[in-house]
Amino acid sequence: MAPSRKFLIHAAITLIILGGLGVLGAAVMVLGGVYNVAAIYQHTRPVYEILDFALDRSVEVRLDGVDAPPLDDPLLAERGFLIYRDKCVQCHGAPGVPPDDLGKGMLPLPNNLAQTAREKSAEYIYWVVANGIRMTGMPAWQYRFNEQDLWAVVAFVERLPEFSPKEYEKWDRKAGERGER
Amino acid sequence: MGSKGRRTRRTIKKIKRASGFFAALALLDACGRPDPPSLGTGGNPARGRIALQQYACTTCHVIPGIVGAKGLAGPPLTGWANRIYIAGLLPNTPDDLVLWLRDPQRISPGTAMPNLGVTERDAWDMAAYLFSLK
Numbered sequence: 260m261a262p263s264r265k266f267l268i269h270a271a272i273t274l275i276i277l278g279g280l281g282v283l284g285a286a287v288m289v290l291g292g293v294y295n296v297a298a299i300y301q302h303t304r305p306v307y308e309i310l311d312f313a314l315d316r317s318v319e320v321r322l323d324g325v326d327a328p329p330l331d332d333p334l335l336a337e338r339g340f341l342i343y344r345d346k347c348v349q350c351h352g353a354p355g356v357p358p359d360d361l362g363k364g365m366l367p368l369p370n371n372l373a374q375t376a377r378e379k380s381a382e383y384i385y386w387v388v389a390n391g392i393r394m395t396g397m398p399a400w401q402y403r404f405n406e407q408d409l410w411a412v413v414a415f416v417e418r419l420p421e422f423s424p425k426e427y428e429k430w431d432r433k434a435g436e437r438g439e440r
Numbered sequence: 441m442g443s444k445g446r447r448t449r450r451t452i453k454k455i456k457r458a459s460g461f462f463a464a465l466a467l468l469d470a471c472g473r474p475d476p477p478s479l480g481t482g483g484n485p486a487r488g489r490i491a492l493q494q495y496a497c498t499t500c501h502v503i504p505g506i507v508g509a510k511g512l513a514g515p516p517l518t519g520w521a522n523r524i525y526i527a528g529l530l531p532n533t534p535d536d537l538v539l540w541l542r543d544p545q546r547i548s549p550g551t552a553m554p555n556l557g558v559t560e561r562d563a564w565d566m567a568a569y570l571f572s573l574k
Contacts, residue, residue, distance in 0.1 A: 303507070371513045
């Protein structure tokens with residue numbers, strides 16, 4: 260037998276054994292219920308970092324063709340604020356406003372969106388609002404709101420870093436006075 | 441701040457009750473020694489670590505030892521045991537930290553840190569974890 264042929268056979272046997280061990284290991288992990296899914300226990304650091312990075316990449320590579328319209332219209336941000344107050348604040352909170360209990364009890368925890376606005380583009384935020392993120396608790400909103408309303412929410416989130424807690428409270432009060440409950 | 445003083449005294453009484461002689465000793469110790477006093481908090485740091493996540497603290501603060509605690513809305517809580525002030529207002533002792541965690545809006549009205557409905561037990565546990573951060 261030629262040495263190269265012998266090498267190939269050995270390599271194939273090794274791969275089959277390693278693959279088998281991998282499947283066996285996975286079966287033990289799954290059937291044994293080894294990984295704790297409780298929402299009070301965070302992922303291990305390597306799992307968390309990989310998932311976090313993969314999530315970010317997954318959104319980034321899907322932004323082709325998403326183009327933000329002009330978002331500086333104050334009326335758009337005001338419309339967005341009303342939706343935010345209605346649908347977002349329960350989980351994400353707002354400047355000086357805590358998330359509700361359901362938001363606090365989630366893992367992953369819903370982000371502080373003032374920070375998200377600093378770190379991500381309007382297109383990125385739009386994509387996440389429209390499509391949601393599977394198994395994070397972030398719902399998709401595109402079947403609930405039309406295109407213009409989705410961008411209105413983005414316009415408001417983009418402005419969040421400029422809000423002091425007092426300013427946010429003022430917006431909230433004004434909307435309440437106008438009867439926009 | 442009269443009611444605050446009363447509450448502080450009440451909480452100090454509670455620490456003394458919780459860890460008795462040791463806490464009193466640690467408080468005395470704080471006056472004379474340059475090294476940070478290891479104040480007895482009576483809380484459970486392992487429980488506190490989870491509570492810091494369950495009250496969404498990690499959303500706004502970097503907290504060493506908690507995976508995913510990368511928030512930048514508030515200050516990082518690194519080296520907490522060596523901090524001198526809480527929110528620039530209160531001397532950093534476990535009892536004042538508990539007051540702050542339970543009702544930041546009373547101590548600093550209008551601060552971006554909202555009241556998160558932290559229970560007394562959970563606040564002591566959080567304090568125990570934070571004071572383990574050197």
